[in-house]
Amino acid sequence: MKIRFFSPELKARASWRIWLPGILLVGGLQQAGRAAPPDRFDHAREFKAKLQESILPYWFDTAQDKERGGYLLADDVKGRGQAREKQLVTQSRMVWGFSHAALQGYKDAHRDYLKAAAQGFRFLQSHFRDREHGGYFWKTDLAGKVTSDRKILYGEAFAIYALVEYHRASGDREALREALALYQTIQRHAHDSTNGGWYEHFERDWRPILDPRANIEVEVAGYKSANTHLHVMEALAELAEVTRDAAVRKSLAEALDLNRKYFYPVPAGESCFHRQPNWDRVTDPKSAGLSYGHNVEFAWLMLRAEGVLGRPPSWSHFDNHLRHALQHGYDHERGGLYSRGFDDQPATDTDKVWWVQSELLAALTIAVQHRADEPYVKALGSLVEFILRYQADRDGIWLDTVTADGKPKSTAKAHNWKANYHDVRAIVKFVEAFSSAARPVR
16 A cells, blocks of 8 residues: 655654554554644644744734835735835735734734734725715825725725724724725615625726726626625625624625525535626636635635524535535645636646635634534645645745645735735634644543
């Protein structure tokens, strides 16, 4: 019997047993003096140390614009770049990330993460908020002068998400008022009262942009997207929990039900990227396929939304999406989740992108907490090993993209779409779930 390992390091510390008729060949733990291989509890301790000692300090030290406010994101393993603009999604995610760190109690003598969030919140309010038409602009230059005054629902959702978390961390009532006001603006201008769901792209005055040929940076104009509706649900869940507002709860229920029905149905292979405004399928080949990262992200955010609404958790729906991703999109030899595929076929894009690994880490953490099934435990272990060995740089910051076998493909560490959101959130969940206090007695 041949035992295969995907790296010499793992082979060196693997623990194995092989049964043969009448003989037990014992390795690993049974050999005197050999330490047990690290498990999820050991990895949680390692991740917590990385958060405290390098990951959060990296974002604090490198990403803040101390001259103008807000955040500058242009960093690569090869060296610092020059940020040229500030974009709503990333500015909001940075506010969320620092607020979340403060809320979780992370700080040190030299770094106040709540202050780092507060200055970003002020920059959003001063430069991105549209006092005339409501909502938040899409982009500014480095000084905060608006360069794109469009309203993109994807970005508006992250503004709500950030404002709620900043309110939680700081107690600032203004942030919560602004989050609720933004929700009301979105409902007034973007909600589709005929078919349900939300339109996604608008000019400054909220005139909709519906031509699919329009030059849009996020998704496709005129379509309803799985990506945006997922993050609308994500934001509404947090706003609903804090405000307990009846209208917000109703909108959350709508977002949850539409996502479950049209974008991420129980047969996970039928997931899709886009729908027509009336929910008909989009036949454009560019919209074909599915995203394993979004599927597993939906799975755990669905449970979160159900919890806020007081609904029983849909574990079977959750399991269907997680098992589908592990069956068709997971690298069982080396660890890590691939990017895209079609239906129930093998993955067609085998790159391993940082945010995809993050969302699988979050989903598997929740899965193993709920029920430590062996396939989930095994996948979680190999995912963490892959991340630590290949996706994370020496300072703990994850590289944008690596190939299936772990070779760097995009060595970016921070840019307009990469902030302290996906990976920090997933790591915090993992650390909370598998802290040393939670370790079972061996």
